[in-house]
Amino acid sequence: xxxxxxxxxxxxxxxxxxxxxxxxxxxxxxxxxxxxxxxxxxxxxxxxxxxxxxxxxxxxxxxxxxxxxxxxxxxxxxxxxxxxxxxxxxxxxxxxxxxxxxxxxxxxxxxxxxxxxx
Amino acid sequence: xxxxxxxxxxxxxxxxxxxxxxxxxxxxxxxxxxxxxxxxxxxxxxxxxxxxxxxxxxxxxxxxxxxxxxxxxxxxxxxxxxxxxxxxxxxxxxxxxxxxxxxxxxxxxxxxxx
Numbered sequence: 001x002x003x004x005x006x007x008x009x010x011x012x013x014x015x016x017x018x019x020x021x022x023x024x025x026x027x028x029x030x031x032x033x034x035x036x037x038x039x040x041x042x043x044x045x046x047x048x049x050x051x052x053x054x055x056x057x058x059x060x061x062x063x064x065x066x067x068x069x070x071x072x073x074x075x076x077x078x079x080x081x082x083x084x085x086x087x088x089x090x091x092x093x094x095x096x097x098x099x100x101x102x103x104x105x106x107x108x109x110x111x112x113x114x115x116x117x118x
Numbered sequence: 119x120x121x122x123x124x125x126x127x128x129x130x131x132x133x134x135x136x137x138x139x140x141x142x143x144x145x146x147x148x149x150x151x152x153x154x155x156x157x158x159x160x161x162x163x164x165x166x167x168x169x170x171x172x173x174x175x176x177x178x179x180x181x182x183x184x185x186x187x188x189x190x191x192x193x194x195x196x197x198x199x200x201x202x203x204x205x206x207x208x209x210x211x212x213x214x215x216x217x218x219x220x221x222x223x224x225x226x227x228x229x230x231x232x
Contacts, residue, residue, distance in 0.1 A: 004160075035220070043206055045223035046120065091161070105174070106221060108161040 002027045004094050006109035013082045014117050020067075021077045021112045023092030031097035034068070034075045035106070040088040048090070051075065053097070079114075087116045121145040122224035124209050130230045131199065139194040139227045141209030149214050150192040151221065152184060155206040167192060168214065199231045 003026045013019035025034070036048040051059045051068050058066050063083075067076045079086055092109040121144045131137050143150065152164040166174035167186040181203075183195040192209055206226045212219035 037223075042225065043228070044120070044225045045208060045210075047220060047222065050220060105163060105166070106161075110158075110160050 002029075002032075002094050002096065002107050004092050004107050004109040006090075006092055006112050008112045009110070010113045010115070012115040012117060013079070015082055015084060017082055018078060018080045019082055019114065021079075021090050021092075021114065023075045023077070023109055025073050025075065025092075025094050025107075027073070027094065027096075029096055033095040033097060034066075035093040035095070036064070036066070036075075036077045037091045037093060037108075038086075038088045039091065039111075040085075045091075049077065082116050084116050084118060087114055089113050120222045120224070122209060122211055122222055124207075124224035124227050126227060127225065128228045128230075130232065131196070132232050133199060133201075135199075136195070136197040138196065139207055139209075139229075141192040141194075141211075141224055143190055143192075143209075143211035143222075143224075145211060145213070145222060147211040147213045147222075148189055149212045149219065150186060150189075151210040151212075152192065152194050153208040153210065153223075155208055155226070157205075161208065165194075196229075199229075201231050204229055204231045 005024045032053045034051045038046045038048045049061045049064050063080045065078045089111045091111045094107045123142050125140045149168045154162045163176050164178045165184045185193040208226045209224040210221040212221045
């Protein structure tokens with residue numbers, strides 16, 4: 001079974017600075033997808049970024065980028081120019097590419113609570 | 119706004135009550151999911167429905183009963199719950215095509231069982 005580990009329960013960053021959230025995962029599969037979701041105080045789970053394991057290029061979405069190291073099974077999220085609205089719980093998630101005929105199972109990490117200080 | 123809505127947003131119920139959670143997606147997706155989020159624990163997948171058929175039941179107690187009448191609606195019927203069932207219940211949906219899809223979540227229902 002796959003596992004996802006987020007070793008940082010809490011992180012803080014100054015507004016306008018850069019912060020990196022860590023995620024590692026364990027799998028024996030060669031093809032899969034990785035996600036970062038953000039859950040602000042409203043509790044709405046919002047997709048931040050997605051990475052396909054077969055792509056070597058790191059995904060980027062505006063101020064959010066990932067450092068995907070497949071051999072190390074590491075998938076960190078970098079937030080540049082942090083804003084107060086970035087304060088949230090961030091979850092890393094794994095999805096096998098060899099899922100059932102339809103529908104998919106996401107395995108989540110325990111989350112990292114990010115605080116942005118003004 | 120992700121196109122997935124959930125009602126009610128908050129629910130308080132006694133252990134003998136029967137209630138239902140509702141989820142609706144406006145994204146044209148073909149798969150829907152129920153997750154449970156408890157404090158200090160990762161999200162737990164409860165049920166997966168694909169094309170209105172249940173494809174996964176992740177060892178959930180029978181006091182939770184899902185229903186998917188069509189591809190846009192998903193219900194979670196609750197009866198004789200326990201206090202440890204208090205949690206945030208999240209619904210998600212996705213469009214499964216081949217081997218890939220991305221799940222989009224609703225805002226959740228905060229359930230408290232007294």
